[in-house]
Amino acid sequence: MTQTTPVATIVLAAGKGTRMKSDLHKVLHPIAGRPMLMHLLASAQTLAPARQVVVAGHGRDQLEKALGASATIAVQDPQHGTAHAVQQAEAALAGFDGDVLILYGDVPFVRAATMQAMLDRLHEADNPTAVVLGFAPADTLQYGRVIADGDRIVKMVEHKDATADERACTVCNSGLMAVRSADLFGLLARVGNDNAAGEYYLPDVVNIAIADGRTCAVVVTDDADEVAGINSRAELAQAEARWQHRRRQTAMADGATLIAPETVWFAWDTQLGRDVTVEPNVVFGPGVTVADNVTIHAFSHLEGATLASGVQIGPYARLRPGAVLEEKAKVGNFVEIKNSTLHKGAKANHLTYLGDADVGAGANIGAGTITCNYDGYFKHKTIIGERAFIGSNSALIAPVKIGADAIVAAGSAVSRDVGDGELRMVRAEQLMKPGWADRFHDAMKKKKG
Missing domain, CATH: 3.90.550.10 (Spore Coat Polysaccharide Biosynthesis Protein SpsA; Chain A)
Incomplete structure (x- = not known):
């Protein structure tokens, strides 16, 4: 009726x-x-x-x-x-x-x-x-x-x-x-x-x-x-379990692969496309949209994130609110993304924090890189150009802009803009003192003895 x-x-x-x-x-x-x-x-x-x-x-x-x-x-x-x-x-x-x-x-x-x-x-x-x-x-x-x-x-x-x-x-x-x-x-x-x-x-x-x-x-x-009414913490947990079970069944019926369904936790508004693969122990917080052909590896946590077609994340990735990954972007092990966009094909494969950043298409972010986006009072933006290469263990001190095709050498702390196609190396001078370590060990052994 x-x-x-x-x-x-x-x-x-x-x-x-x-x-x-x-x-x-x-x-x-x-x-x-x-x-x-x-x-x-x-x-x-x-x-x-x-x-x-x-x-x-x-x-x-x-x-x-x-x-x-x-x-x-x-x-x-x-x-x-x-x-x-x-x-x-x-x-x-x-x-x-x-x-x-x-x-x-x-x-x-x-x-x-x-x-x-x-x-x-x-x-x-x-x-x-x-x-x-x-x-x-x-x-x-x-x-x-x-x-x-x-x-x-x-x-x-x-x-x-x-x-x-x-x-x-x-x-x-x-x-x-x-x-x-x-x-x-x-x-x-x-x-x-x-x-x-x-x-x-x-x-x-x-x-x-x-x-x-x-x-x-x-x-x-x-x-x-x-x-079913909910009057206790135990009944709340039972209601959560029933809701999650039904949502997992819906996700699979709609064309997603859940490798271990009982270990995947959805939020009320999670959206998954077709041919999405979700490995074990993945948690979706509110506000996540996942397009077709995305792979989410094990032990990843997503909240407030948007993933385009062909994206791969994890294992052990954390996407926080405002994370946007465009087509075929890749986020790997122990990488945290917050309020940042990785454009088409950009990669951050290992041990990286990107906050308030815009990462150009095809850029590569080396292991251990961080964007220093907070000065204790305000947040600042880092812009990384297309095809830029950020070497391992680099600190990009915002606000800062890295140009297209630029290279930041490993171990650099960059606080000024880098032009297109430039190499920026910011390292302290390396000192060498022959025999110093041997003398140090001898002295310490004598003290310990």
């Missing part, structure tokens, strides 16, 4: 997250380099919501900083349950007439297609008042149950309040719900707290609607992991 009714989202994120034992708000803990809340909001954004409300309590200032103007913050203080939390969004949704999706900030991987399925069910012929997202886990644990006849809900019940027969039901309540705004807040106002926990439960809006003679429905996801 095509969604034509306006949509609003309410994301519950008011819990203290005490099991995380962290000063960082639970929903801001990252998975694949992105806060879990942002994973969820990105999925919801595909529905083009007219309004987004995040219900906060503990750590409100952190959420405001992370969200900026992308969502309205509603505050739940004190916390009296999920129904009470959703009620706090009423003012933020004043005047809104449409469908409301209720989501959870610590359930980050709900697919947009699943959200759409809930909204579609809300508009089917039987006109349900609410649609609940159910799931059927291998172990029902302490989850609330959705007692249904087909997909029409008979009763919602929390585990602690359920009978033995009700606990035998395998369809569990994820907590996610779709409700029309015209119905939602009226139902919430009727929710009581006569239960084992003395809290106002969101599922009770379904029971109230059913008691009124109205229909409510359940949509059951075929992937229980989709609605």
Whole structure:
């Protein structure tokens, strides 16, 4: 079905997250380099919501900083349950007439297609008042149950309040719900707290609607992991592992070769082309784009980097934000690149640091070369011309420009520009003292003896 009714989202994120034992708000803990809340909001954004409300309590200032103007913050203080939390969004949704999706900030991987399925069910012929997202886990644990006849809900019940027969039901309540705004807040106002926990439960809006003679429905996801909540560091690690496994499968399906997939770690926005080879123990931080026919050797770390076709890096290479490698550039063992461009065919094969540099096409950077780009106060740029040759163990003291086809002799510390085709050699005079080392060793042996 095509969604034509306006949509609003309410994301519950008011819990203290005490099991995380962290000063960082639970929903801001990252998975694949992105806060879990942002994973969820990105999925919801595909529905083009007219309004987004995040219900906060503990750590409100952190959420405001992370969200900026992308969502309205509603505050739940004190916390009296999920129904009470959703009620706090009423003012933020004043005047809104449409469908409301209720989501959870610590359930980050709900697919947009699943959200759409809930909204579609809300508009089917039987006109349900609410649609609940159910799931059927291998172990029902302490989850609330959705007692249904087909997909029409008979009763919602929390585990602690359920009978033995009700606990035998395998369809569990994820907590996610779709409700029309015209119905939602009226139902919430009727929710009581006569239960084992003395809290106002969101599922009770379904029971109230059913008691009124109205229909409510359940949509059951075929992937229980989709609605897995994250409440502890261990569950965070499990969520990361699930995300990484799926991303590796996608990368290989799209034409990349991962030699040892379980050792490669992606960020949420990593982009890989076709016929890319990734060797073991490679880590992608955020902001990496890799074109076709690139080889990334083992134990390399990339973040904020752009690699063109035919590039080779590593092993043990580190590409930091702003690293741009053009076609067939090569970065080798223990080379670090930061905020620098290596143009077509440029090479830095060994033990080199290039920061704030522009390296011309076909240039060769010798082992042990560094660009001295920071003077303690400001960053400065090094420009290396096409086909220039920088000898081993050279220090290029920025700001400095090395001309095209120039040669910098090994061991030079260059602080002034080098013209096109010039040789620059900056070395101290070599002194020779015959016999000095023999006399030194003799003297030291006598002292030690």
